[in-house]
Amino acid sequence: MATEPILKVKKVNKHFPGVQALKDFSVTIHEGDIHALVGENGAGKSTLIKIIAGAYQKDNGEVIYNGIPLGEVDPVDCIAKGISTVHQELKLVEELPVFENILLGAPVERKTPFGKYVDWKQSKAKAQQLIDSMDIDIDINEIVANLSIAKKQIVEICKALSRQARLVIMDEPSATLTEKELEILFRIIKHLKEQGITIIYISHRLEEIFEIADRVTIMRDGEHIITDDVANMNRKKLISYMVGREIDNIYPDRHKQNNKVLLTVDNLSIEGLLHDISFQVHEGEILGIAGLVGSGRTDLARAIFGVDKMTSGRVYLRDEQHGIKNIQEAINNKIALVPEDRTHQGIVPDLTVGMNISLVGIDHVIERTFINSKTEVSKTNQLIKQLRIQTPSNHQSIKFLSGGNQQKCVLAKWLFVESDLLIFDEPTRGIDIGAKQEIYRLLVDLAAQGKGIIMISSELPEILGISHRIIVMHDGKITGEVFPENTSQEEIIHLATI
Amino acid sequence: MENQDSTQRNLLKGFRKFITKSSQDYAIIYILLGLTILLSIIARNFLSINNMVNVFRQSAIFGILAAGEFFVIISGMIDLSISSTAALSGIIFAMIIKAGGIGMWPVAILAGLVSGVIVGWINGFLVAKLKIPAFIATLGSYLYVRGIVYMSTNAYPIVSLDDGYNFIGRGFVLGIPFPIVVMAVVYIVSIVLSEKKKLGRFFYAIGGNEEAAYLSGIKSDRIKTLAYIVCGFMAAVAGIILMSRLGSGQPNAAIGYEFEAIIAVVLGGVSFSGGKGKALNVLFGTLFIAMLVNGMTIMNINPFAQQIIKGVVFILAIWNDVLRNKPSR
Numbered sequence: 001m002a003t004e005p006i007l008k009v010k011k012v013n014k015h016f017p018g019v020q021a022l023k024d025f026s027v028t029i030h031e032g033d034i035h036a037l038v039g040e041n042g043a044g045k046s047t048l049i050k051i052i053a054g055a056y057q058k059d060n061g062e063v064i065y066n067g068i069p070l071g072e073v074d075p076v077d078c079i080a081k082g083i084s085t086v087h088q089e090l091k092l093v094e095e096l097p098v099f100e101n102i103l104l105g106a107p108v109e110r111k112t113p114f115g116k117y118v119d120w121k122q123s124k125a126k127a128q129q130l131i132d133s134m135d136i137d138i139d140i141n142e143i144v145a146n147l148s149i150a151k152k153q154i155v156e157i158c159k160a161l162s163r164q165a166r167l168v169i170m171d172e173p174s175a176t177l178t179e180k181e182l183e184i185l186f187r188i189i190k191h192l193k194e195q196g197i198t199i200i201y202i203s204h205r206l207e208e209i210f211e212i213a214d215r216v217t218i219m220r221d222g223e224h225i226i227t228d229d230v231a232n233m234n235r236k237k238l239i240s241y242m243v244g245r246e247i248d249n250i251y252p253d254r255h256k257q258n259n260k261v262l263l264t265v266d267n268l269s270i271e272g273l274l275h276d277i278s279f280q281v282h283e284g285e286i287l288g289i290a291g292l293v294g295s296g297r298t299d300l301a302r303a304i305f306g307v308d309k310m311t312s313g314r315v316y317l318r319d320e321q322h323g324i325k326n327i328q329e330a331i332n333n334k335i336a337l338v339p340e341d342r343t344h345q346g347i348v349p350d351l352t353v354g355m356n357i358s359l360v361g362i363d364h365v366i367e368r369t370f371i372n373s374k375t376e377v378s379k380t381n382q383l384i385k386q387l388r389i390q391t392p393s394n395h396q397s398i399k400f401l402s403g404g405n406q407q408k409c410v411l412a413k414w415l416f417v418e419s420d421l422l423i424f425d426e427p428t429r430g431i432d433i434g435a436k437q438e439i440y441r442l443l444v445d446l447a448a449q450g451k452g453i454i455m456i457s458s459e460l461p462e463i464l465g466i467s468h469r470i471i472v473m474h475d476g477k478i479t480g481e482v483f484p485e486n487t488s489q490e491e492i493i494h495l496a497t498i
Numbered sequence: 499m500e501n502q503d504s505t506q507r508n509l510l511k512g513f514r515k516f517i518t519k520s521s522q523d524y525a526i527i528y529i530l531l532g533l534t535i536l537l538s539i540i541a542r543n544f545l546s547i548n549n550m551v552n553v554f555r556q557s558a559i560f561g562i563l564a565a566g567e568f569f570v571i572i573s574g575m576i577d578l579s580i581s582s583t584a585a586l587s588g589i590i591f592a593m594i595i596k597a598g599g600i601g602m603w604p605v606a607i608l609a610g611l612v613s614g615v616i617v618g619w620i621n622g623f624l625v626a627k628l629k630i631p632a633f634i635a636t637l638g639s640y641l642y643v644r645g646i647v648y649m650s651t652n653a654y655p656i657v658s659l660d661d662g663y664n665f666i667g668r669g670f671v672l673g674i675p676f677p678i679v680v681m682a683v684v685y686i687v688s689i690v691l692s693e694k695k696k697l698g699r700f701f702y703a704i705g706g707n708e709e710a711a712y713l714s715g716i717k718s719d720r721i722k723t724l725a726y727i728v729c730g731f732m733a734a735v736a737g738i739i740l741m742s743r744l745g746s747g748q749p750n751a752a753i754g755y756e757f758e759a760i761i762a763v764v765l766g767g768v769s770f771s772g773g774k775g776k777a778l779n780v781l782f783g784t785l786f787i788a789m790l791v792n793g794m795t796i797m798n799i800n801p802f803a804q805q806i807i808k809g810v811v812f813i814l815a816i817w818n819d820v821l822r823n824k825p826s827r
Contacts, residue, residue, distance in 0.1 A: 307713065331715040345713055348706035350774040359703060359714045362696050370694045413714065 006031040006167055006198050012061030014047050019402045021047040023222045034199045036209040039219035039242055045202050049169045053085045054078035084160030085169040090152050092144050099127035099140040102158045130158040134188055150181035169200045174208055186212055206235055220244050251465030252441045255448040258283035262452040263421050268313035273299045274476045281452040288467030289456045291496045296476035297456045298340055301423045305337040306330040336414035340425035346410040349399035353391045354380040356398045356409050361417040383412040404435025421452040440466050460489045472496050526767050526782045537793035544793055557788035558677035559736045561781055563755055564762035565688045566732025568780045571763050573725040574705035574772025575625060575632035579639035581755040583617045583730055584737030585647045591738045592656045592747025600660035611734045617643055618730020622723025647749050656747030667743025677739050688777040701725055706773025762787055765815045
């Protein structure tokens with residue numbers, strides 16, 4: 001199995017403001033292997049593959065590809081050298097047909113006396129050949145936007161192959177796939193391996209690693225923990241390497257919930273997205289919402305918060321009979337949303353930490369129609385202290401803070417207006433384990449104060465670890481309600497894929 | 499050969515680093531000071547009181563336009579229609595004085611200002627409600643507003659106006675030229691509005707991250723419309739001063755001024771992508787251009803060459819903005 005190394009990463013460091021993403025990281029990847037890369041969110045996997053693919057510059061260290069140091073490269077250089085990445089968020093031009101996407105940037109050209117022109121006939125033939133080699137039914141003239149996510153991934157893989165890729169990096173390709181689609185993906189990965197192509201495979205689903213990978217590297221907090229043959233591993237070993245401690249003790253104890261109903265969602269529907277959703281949240285309760293990406297979890301959060309209009313149904317707090325119809329009403333009713341995508345939906349990067357925290361409750365720091373900066377700073381400082389937000393000062397631009405601290409600021413923004421019901425959409429995505437633990441403790445503390453919490457998460461251990469009750473969604477419907485004491489990850493996955 | 503290439507690359511890198519480092523929030527102040535010192539050495543009479551008053555008076559109209567443009571740009575948009583709006587407001591002002599005599603001046607001023615607010619409101623409607631890209635929508639306004647000016651005057655200047663029509667553009671208050679007084683007031687209001695008022699904070703929030711601002715309960719449509727209204731109002735103020743200074747109603751006045759205003763805003767270090775920048779620095783940006791032009795004129799530099807220099811300075815300013823906003827890799 002072990003052949004020549006195709007890629008050697010030697011003592012690479014990468015530092016971002018507030019976080020050391022990679023620490024003296026070294027790994028060797030052999031040609032023709034399917035090499036799995038695992039670790040918790042924030043372990044540094046994305047940083048590593050972005051450095052390999054040329055999207056980030058390393059601070060120091062060396063990346064040796066085919067025996068030659070890569071030096072300072074950008075993604076274009078890397079693709080030319082045969083390193084391609086299939087990203088989690090696919091980088092396809094949605095409006096263009098399949099064959100143009102496959103040959104994007106490198107179509108077959110024909111020389112004429114008047115210069116080079118794209119040879120569409122040859123280009124199509126080449127794309128068709130690649131698709132055929134995958135043994136899958138995709139029309140090369142179809143517009144990419146009309147394809148399923150799995151098929152889009154295959155188009156992305158074909159695109160990599162059209163550039164003579166020798167090393168293909170797959171960043172969580174399975175995150176959004178159904179079981180059936182996954183089978184197709186695995187078949188294609190094995191097919192690539194037969195052609196001698198090396199694959200770096202990132203996934204959070206550990207079962208997949210045992211099914212497909214030859215070797216596995218485990219990362220934690222930017223450090224290399226171990227690289228070994230998958231044959232020498234088992235699930236338990238893998239998890240203990242990943243977490244580095246027993247999983248149980250990262251979740252704080254839950255407090256008892258109250259019986260008073262805080263939020264009622266009554267037959268909520270949005271045409272084509274959500275169907276007849278009803279549930280309640282009690283004071284002091286943490287309600288987990290599980291489900292795959294695209295199951296309607298985020299749509300539900302947005303509907304409750306009044307962002308997207310519901311087609312029918314009602315949402316109300318306590319026993320107020322008038323429902324919530326827009327964001328302003330939701331905020332006035334003390335509902336808060338900590339959105340999924342922190343950078344694009346949570347923070348205003350160029351504003352200071354203090355200004356971000358006071359954004360919703362700016363009226364609290366206004367005196368005689370003017371913003372009182374002193375009051376603003378002192379009031380927001382209280383929250384910075386209370387939530388232990390690590391920032392050099394109140395006046396620092398929030399963009400310089402680490403992900404975990406930014407997330408705390410987004411939460412602080414809502415605590416500033418004393419929200420009663422807080423909806424967290426993937427609150428721990430992309431933050432390191434220490435910050436995660438702090439977020440868990442905050443959630444539990446808030447619930448202990450009588451606030452209601454809805455936590456949407458793709459990470460089953462954390463949903464099981466801190467929820468009082470869990471709702472599972474699939475295809476815009478609630479497919480089950482379970483209690484962490486007497487359920488299992490398997491049951492939830494089953495409900496999420498019914 | 500390769501060696502030479504890498505030396506060149508290193509030089510370029512070093513220069514970039516220098517630009518990035520030196521362009522903190524207040525860089526324009528140092529640049530302005532540097533230019534002042536340079537010009538006072540090489541251009542005779544540059545620092546004389548007379549000439550300085552001249553520089554400020556020349557910069558008043560651009561400065562006021564730039565203040566309005568500043569609010570639209572920090573909100574993450576652009577307004578290309580301000581020169582036409584200024585002409586419209588100025589022409590309305592002139593027409594009312596022509597029709598009713600100088601006694602009508604309060605009505606004339608009010609009507610001029612209201613017309614600016616209306617154009618601003620329409621721009622806001624097009625961009626915020628109809629979601630037409632700001633560049634396109636205000637380019638349309640640039641055309642139709644100027645069209646209204648030509649239609650209402652048949653493109654003939656409005657002349658032989660009462661004495662006193664000139665006061666706003668040429669008069670003095672306590673020995674200070676009136677346009678300078680207006681500009682000072684405009685900048686005090688702009689600084690307070692942008693730094694001390696809720697609306698100003700919301701402009702920055704919308705320009706910095708509209709989605710996050712919206713999810714924080716800020717009605718982004720309304721805030722964007724207000725940014726255009728403020729800009730339209732400022733354009734009207736500038737237009738009235740301009741027409742008064744010209745001593746007549748000129749239908750083709752102010753053409754091209756929107757670019758002067760945008761250049762001033764960008765030179766003031768305001769990020770073109772929105773959400774970042776200070777009102778006071780826009781004033782310094784305006785003064786920078788006025789001094790540069792004034793100094794070059796004193797030194798008898800060919801006006802065509804002047805334009806080349808202005809263009810180069812503008813591109814350097816934008817490059818600086820790009821470097822500052824480049825995500826770290």
